Amino acid sequence: MKPSLVCCLNGLTDEARSRLSREHKCGKDPRSLAEAIVDEVEKDGFEGRLHPWERVALEFLVFTQGDRPIPEGETSGRPSVLSPSRFRTALVLLRRRGLLFRLRNRPAGWLLWCPREVRRAYSRSRIGEAPKEREVPEEIEDADPARGIWNPLFQFAVQLEREGIPLTREGNVPLTVERKLAVELNMDEESFSESRWERETGSPAVRLAAGFTKRLGILQKEGGRWVPRSNRLHRWLCLAWDARIEELFCLTRDFLLEDRPRWDGLWWQMERCQGGWFRFRETCLGWLALSGGAGKLPFFAEEVERRWLRPLQAMGWVERAKHRGETFWRWLPWAPPVGGDFPEMKGYVKPDFEILVPPFLPLHRRFLLALFADCMGEDQYITYELNADSVRRGAEKGISPEEMLQLLEEISGYPAPENVAVTLRRWAGDLPVLEEVWLLREPKACGRWVSEEDRTAWNLDPVGDGIYLVPSNRVKEVEKRLAEKGVSILQREEKDSWWEDLKEGERGEGEQEEVAPVDGRDPSPEEAVPGFQQLPKLWTSGMRRYHPSTLRELLNRAVSMELDVLHSSGKGEPDRFTPTKIVPDGEGWKVRGRDPSGKKRHLPMEAFAEVQLLAPWHDLI
DSSP: OOOOHHHHHHTSOHHHHHHHHHHHTSOSSHHHHHHHHHHHHHSTTTGGGSOHHHHHHHHHIIIIIOSSOEETTOOTTSOTTSOHHHHHHHHHHHHHTTSOEEEEOTTSOEEEEOOHHHHHHHHHHHHOSOOOOOOOOSSOOOOOTTOSTHHHHHHHHHHHHHTOEEOOTTSOOOHHHHHHHHHHHTOOGGGGTTSTTOOSSSOHHHHHHHHHHHHTTOEEEETTEEEEOHHHHHHHHHBOHHHHHHHHHHHHHHHHHHHOGGGHHHHHHHHTOOSSOEEHHHHHHHHHHHHTOGGGHHHHHHHHIIIIIHHHHHTTSEEEEEETTEEEEEEOTTSGGGTOOOOOOOOEEOTTSEEEEOTTSOHHHHHHHHHHSEEEEESSSEEEEOOHHHHHHHHHTTOOHHHHHHHHHHHHSSOOOHHHHHHHHHHHTSSOEEETTOEEEOOGGGOOOOOHHHHHHTTOEEEETTEEEOOGGGHHHHHHHHHHTTOOOEEEOGGGOGGGGOOSOBOOSOOOOOOOOBOOSOOOGGGGSTTGGGSOHHHHHSOBOOOHHHHHHHHHHHHHHTOOEEEEOSSSSOEEEEEEEEEEETTEEEEEEEOTTSOEEEEEGGGGSEEEEOOGGGGGO
16 A cells, blocks of 8 residues: 555544644645645755754655655664664654654554655755756657557457456466467567566466556456456546546556666656657666666666566557667657647548547447457557457347447448448348347348247237237247247347446546555654663663673663664763674674764774663754
8 A cells, every 4th residue: 555645644643733734834634734745845945954864764765765665663774874773763753744654554563654745745856857858869660659558458358348358277367368368469578578567477468458457446356257347347448538548657657666666766757758858878867866876877777678668668658769879768648747648530431341440539439349340450540340240249239230330420420331331230130139128029131030820829919010029928938939949039138238328538536535544643753762761771861881791781682672872981982883783702792783874893892881772862852
């Protein structure tokens, strides 16, 4: 769980929010507080108002920890200039500022989480102006607008709706089915060779589509198959294009950051690259300069290109090109960082039964088309084909010929060619139809299945040419007798025509002000070292000499509680030290640890003639 700043603030107690609202001079509702906190972080001089420990800890959270929470009590990856106790104290101080939150990690334990809004605000205050575009590379091929990530997800959803996807006992897609699916998805699988979707076996494209649809709530397992959750699928199909693309873009970001959470700042740096082509090395360098890894640039840029840039290109978010030996990149026009541009295009219905569909046709209308036409490929337009089997498939789903022709007219703006309309009606009308109103209707084009003897035996009342009223007590008998003649019955139930209620324009669920499972209390600095108050007062109240056995006990307690000590050999000023281990040294002992700068030191026991355990919050006074 990675809740927003608003959700985290919503989980605080009223008392904690009231204190924050007084400090920021704003309302105490979560949204007002979130805006005030972000504004404060972006103001000039913000870092000067932080305690030095807070500043180091916040830099670590933003530029090193990135998009992942810290298990409470975990100090192994902390900045070396802060001892464990000072680091934990700094985290408590950041919690008091509303920049960090303590989340319950079910089933047990706690996590510390710095929301994305805080990280972005701090990055903006440190980095300044957005990167500027560079010269345009030569001979760049135009991007294909039909190959966005929504297209393979759409094809995957169509397969789920038609017949589901079978699974083995182990829960995997059978190899033959997976190969067929990979062809249908039509993605450049080589681009995922070093991404999170690549495994020793199996199709990365199928794995990606399954992961996205599961995260969208569309995919579910039922009876040994993958099938769709109809309500979630219909919701996704009806989203407005900008809302759908925003949702998929955020999912892409989340998937990539789950694989490389430390690159969170790099993703933000990429989002700021707007308006044209950029040198990829410069994009990476802009982030490495802040995170302290500029010397790793050549290797780092190559790794990011393999793990992020190539998959982003295959998913239709970026365009990538080589120019004078360097990699250049830019966001494609519909990507959210550049505003989302969706070209308006009309489609075509050709006399040879091909349908050319524009890339941004409302997706719920394209889904209806896919129920009675077969997708043949993607180029600038998406090509579908009408044939007898596909139209019959649509009729069995309950789509009438008039509904099919109406959709074709929507796509092209004109009525379908006459030969297409006539043939489509014939293909859709080659089955007798038992409708919900219990009318038995025989198609005129295919002869008669109901003889005069049948009409008399089944007590059918003719209400038109080839149309009979079926008594409710005779429905099963009619079905059985026609089946014995080898005639399939199509029962058309109007309630199954769910596409009639689908309308484009939904904005998605939007941000909900949920209550994140945070520790809502106002924390105190003393919480940084649990159990400190139970230590002997002599150990914490001042510098003293101790018996060797008591001294070892005191230092061992400092090691176990990750505390700093003030020590002196009896000569000169006392020094600060963070012991990490006490080891034998001949007939005596040595203390391993770090000095205030974070440098490793080994000190003899004689250096601890006088000692005091330090409470880190005393340095805040």
